[in-house]
Amino acid sequence: MLDEGAKGMSDTALLDEVGPGEELPGFDIDDPVLPLEIDQKALGSGSFPYNERMKHKVYRKEVRPLQIELVKLQRWVEQAGIRLVVIFEGRDAAGKGGTINRFMQHLNPRHARIVALSKPTETERGEWYFQRYVQHLPSAGNMVLFDRSWYNRAGVERVMGFCTEAQAALFLEEAPHFEAGLVRDGIILIKLWLNVGREMQLKRFHARRHHPLKRWKLTDTDIHGLTKWESYNIAQEDIFRLTHTDAAPWTVVLSNDKRRGRLAAMRAVLSRIDYAGKDPAVASPPDPLLVGSGPKFFSAG
Numbered sequence: 270m271l272d273e274g275a276k277g278m279s280d281t282a283l284l285d286e287v288g289p290g291e292e293l294p295g296f297d298i299d300d301p302v303l304p305l306e307i308d309q310k311a312l313g314s315g316s317f318p319y320n321e322r323m324k325h326k327v328y329r330k331e332v333r334p335l336q337i338e339l340v341k342l343q344r345w346v347e348q349a350g351i352r353l354v355v356i357f358e359g360r361d362a363a364g365k366g367g368t369i370n371r372f373m374q375h376l377n378p379r380h381a382r383i384v385a386l387s388k389p390t391e392t393e394r395g396e397w398y399f400q401r402y403v404q405h406l407p408s409a410g411n412m413v414l415f416d417r418s419w420y421n422r423a424g425v426e427r428v429m430g431f432c433t434e435a436q437a438a439l440f441l442e443e444a445p446h447f448e449a450g451l452v453r454d455g456i457i458l459i460k461l462w463l464n465v466g467r468e469m470q471l472k473r474f475h476a477r478r479h480h481p482l483k484r485w486k487l488t489d490t491d492i493h494g495l496t497k498w499e500s501y502n503i504a505q506e507d508i509f510r511l512t513h514t515d516a517a518p519w520t521v522v523l524s525n526d527k528r529r530g531r532l533a534a535m536r537a538v539l540s541r542i543d544y545a546g547k548d549p550a551v552a553s554p555p556d557p558l559l560v561g562s563g564p565k566f567f568s569a570g
Contacts, residue, residue, distance in 0.1 A: 296471060298492065303475045307468045307496060314466025316455050317525040318558040321504035328528040334551045336375050346412050347380050353412035354539055358420050359463035360501065361491050362473035364524045368463065368531045369410040372538075376412075382546045385416035388431075398422060398440060399447055406456065419444065423508050428500045429490060437504075446518035458517050459538055462509075463524040464566075483493045509567040519568035523559045533559045 287538065296304060313320060346353050347464035355372075356366040369383055384405045393401045399419055407413045423444070427437040451458055465473070477487040494501070513519045520537050524530030537560050560566075 285539055287551060298475055298478050298495070301479050303472060307471050307475075310470065311472040312525055314381070314468040315464060315523065316523060317466055317469075317523055319526060322526045323528040323532075325528070328532070331532055332371065332535075334477065334548075335532060335539065338539050338548060338552045339372060339535065340375055341546045341548075342539060342544045343412060343543060344391050344426055345546070347377075347410040348545075351412075352407045352409060353459075353542075354407065354415065354451070354460045355412070355461065356415040356418040357461050357463065357534075358424070359434035359461075359522075360420060360465045360470060360505075361494060362458070362466040362470045362477070363463035364487075364527045364530050365416055365463055367527060368524075368534050369416050371531050372414060380410060381412045381414070383414050383416055386428065398436075399443075400502055405517040406451070407442075409459075411564060419447070420508060423512075424504050425490065426492070428497050428504050429494065431520055431561070441507060444512045445517070448512070449514065452516045457542065460519050461534055461537060462505075462519055462521045463530060463534070464521055466525050466559070469525045471495070485516070503534045506567065513562065513567070519567070520560060520562060522555075529556070534562075 279422055312322065320414050325447065342353075343556065357369055359365055366385075373381060373383060384402075386401065386405075389401060402415075405413060405415075419440075422432055422440040423437050426432040427434070448458060474491060475481045476485060479503055522533050522537060524533075533555040536553060536555035540545070540554045
């Protein structure tokens with residue numbers, strides 16, 4: 270849903286309404302031909318450290334052992350009565366949905382589920398902000414993967430004007446206390462932020478626009494958000510600055526290459542948990558060029 274000022278505009282018109290530092294020269298999402306400059310810059314955008322995508326053969330060889338480890342992790346969660354929450358946040362088109370699907374591919378859906386909430390209802394808008402998320406937290410022996418989470422308030426809602434600055438500021442103040450409470454109560458909480466470069470985001474949005482099976486992924490909000498890259502940068506930096514805590518730290522995954530990003534996200538989760546039967550040679554720490562915390566990874570761009 271677009272804010273009131275954007276209603277009735279065409280997608281192309283929306284791309285014309287850009288602010289300082291947010292120009293999209295030569296880019297028309299309705300043009301079936303992606304500009305060569307964007308295509309050439311896409312993989313390396315956002316300081317992505319590799320100049321070639323991972324080969325499919327290499328990816329297939331590495332993903333299967335990691336998915337076996339995820340099955341082991343789930344068995345341990347179930348048998349030990351653990352509550353595991355992994356939230357997947359990040360830029361639009363960063364690969365959150367595809368990564369979550371690979372996590373879930375071989376897990377038992379009775380004890381692992383995806384939560385991807387739509388916009389709040391009128392009733393939910395009158396509740397404590399975290400309330401609609403609390404009801405989806407796992408019970409003992411279960412794991413929940415949030416495809417976007419309570420951080421909507423400090424991200425898309427703030428940038429798109431769906432909440433006030435005061436509401437966003439209150440959220441950023443309360444979120445660390447909320448998360449610390451979850452951890453104190455015994456929940457294992459892992460927060461992943463998938464990052465995508467500017468040109469790669471444009472390339473993926475363009476592909477969604479012109480692929481008949483992917484067009485549903487591209488919303489009016491996504492289109493309007495293309496003009497707000499710098500606003501999202503500010504929101505992202507505030508999220509990291511105010512909600513990266515000892516109890517619930519952020520882990521950033523550079524995801525311009527979806528295959529590398531999926532493997533890195535799996536390793537980021539598996540390497541954090543000492544589950545029964547863990548193979549440390551497989552569930553090893555992720556590539557430090559792709560995954561980390563601190564200024565190098567928290568700097569938006």
